[in-house]
Amino acid sequence: MTFTRRTFLTAAGCTGLLGLGTTQVSSQNGSDLSRNSFTLMSGTEKATDVYVTTASESGPTALVVGGMHGNEEAGYVATESIKQWTIERGTLVTIPKANAEAVAEDGRTADDGVDLNRQFPSGEEPTTDLAREIWGVVEEYEPDVVIDLHESVGIYDGDMIGGVGQVVFTSWDEAASNDAKKATDYLNENYVSRDGYEFSVGAFSPPDDGLDGLLTHKAARDTSAVSFLAEVTSKETALDKRVQWHTKLVQQLVEEELLTSSGDEDEGGDNEDDGQNNDEENKEEGDNDDEKNQSPVARIQTTPQNVSDGSLERGDTVTLDASASKDPDGDVVKYEWDLDADGSFEESGQTTKLSVPKCKNYPVTLRVTDNSGKTATDEITITTIR
Template sequence: MRRDIHSRRSVLAVTASCVLASASAASVVGDTARSDAGTVSRASFVVREGTPEETTVYVTTADAEGPTAVVVGGIHGNEVAGYTAAGRIADWPIDAGTLVVIPAANAVAIERGTRTDDDGNNLNRQFPEGEPPGTELAGAIWDVITEYDPDVVVDLHESTGIYAGDPMDGVGQAIFHGESDAAADTAAAVADAVTRNFVDDPELEFRPGPFSSPESDPTGLLVHKAARDLGADAFLAETLSTGVELETRVRWHTAIVDRLLAGELLLEDAGDGSPPENRDDAEPSEPVDDGTDDEGQTGESPTARITTAPELGSDTTLEPGQTVTLDASQSSDPDGELVRYEWRLGDTGSFDETGETIDVTISATGDHPVALRVVDDDGAADVDRLTLSTDC
């Protein structure tokens, strides 16, 4: 059983006269942390670096052998829940194998808030089966996937309509799967579990559905190519993007991925379908709350919020060596109290700083992520992030 973790990302652009950096950790591309099954290593790298399509790939590897999974979000820039959920999944611990996450696959479309890029390309039509990808970005993403040769691929999307057996009417609230009986059974089981645990409105129940055949539209989808060219168990998850709060849609996506990865043995038993917490520095013997009370009712999650002193904005100028205070006091818990404030400095590693406030001294240029995790007295957690971006 796992606590639900929510997170948000924000960016503070800080312009300095020359040298600025994050506190006790500069930009980190690899680190190790502890999960229940042992140590995990975390690393990240950039594809399409130096172009508007530049995006980061996050890799978590457990010391226990196991399968490899790839999770992708943001292929369409107007499908917010998919790339928001993928950003959270990039932080998950795993118990075995390797988890590769590309949260913002189509950075240009995300920036535009559109389905396509500046040239009108739909990225999810650029992966023809048996042929090279159709664009440089598609090629870079496919190179990552073939490099890791995953056992399972999960692509997160949204739709303005609900799937009822005909993709032309909308594909929301669906989990699409490859041709194998095992994939079909898994998709059906996950759709049922997520519906039972997380969906109140019966009209919004999740349904499984098969991929379209190679001769039928739509074609060129990433998951189709992964299933048919690599033999991966591939799944495409769709939530309804209209009339449902973003946080609810994100929760659906994370619960779907949690169930799929539990089925692939990267995670321990999924229990009630709740997504895993980020247990980087939790004691192995620490009891884990599943976020429900004694009667099985889900409690309200806390909200993490980072503020800074001085208050930073896009036009803020910091002097080299200046110290910024990161403040978690605006965080809250609607049905209890916060018992821990934990900080992570750098883009990987553990939440190894504690306290309601911490001071960060800036000393080098670059992008320096900061994450705050708050935990309440019921064991539920929330994460907020910001990035201190510095430029000469």
């Protein structure tokens, strides 16, 4: 997929980040990445933070949103982890708890009863202060990719009756559909083990069907961003599995855009003479390399198994096991763990342990490396609530 930065947006809704209480809250710069954050609706009950990670190498921009509905926990827990990602190029913008007031109340909406994900009418200004502030982030950063993470109590079977879990809805363009198909195929092969829980792909509803006001619909229609609305199911599914599905979907959808440097794509360079003299030989060798160098699959298993259902108590210790990770065409030779969500992998080994002394979420990331140097990651969130 090829992306370019765009000068875009309709005249409607051009509030930018100059409106309702946007304040800078932190900034952290390193040699390769710049991390910044700021607050929307600062000083109000609707205050929520936006996180911006920028790589030293220029590239596309992706916006990932969670918590649009406050009782859809997997989306905002996954986005909290995604905000810490180390990217190779471009910009990653995340809003983990878009409707922070609803998240705090564990309700689809806050006390005002307003469904935030119906306040973004296409071609018009968003209808609430918070929606306008969120749309201001879109205006400011001009994302090439927009991903909104949700969950449902049921499973999608082609209509909206009974639930819409296990589906990625896409904007009406071939690139979005193809990317979603590749991502869902990857999940179904590697992370979905129960019949009936396979992910599918669907297109956004047309503008005239009565379903309007969704952030991803507006992003696709008003800015031409490639847009995705991902739904996982909570039906008989633990939180850590739902979070894993969301995280892996996002990883697949932005891998080529943010998680791989352009140098990796162009490895070997463009030598015109070599291309003319050895075209067939290089093509054959390249095909063989691709076949021999598939990426590994990282998988975290835990003891005890249910680490996200609230059964853990303060002081418990969780054993983290990476032995289920695999490499389809070689061997996994390195196992690394990020146990404090700081983006660095401070522990190594096939197994490790994590103590949970406080009542909070503990994001954990495993990175595995195969014998050809390719890597893959898996993420879970361990929760202690008592």
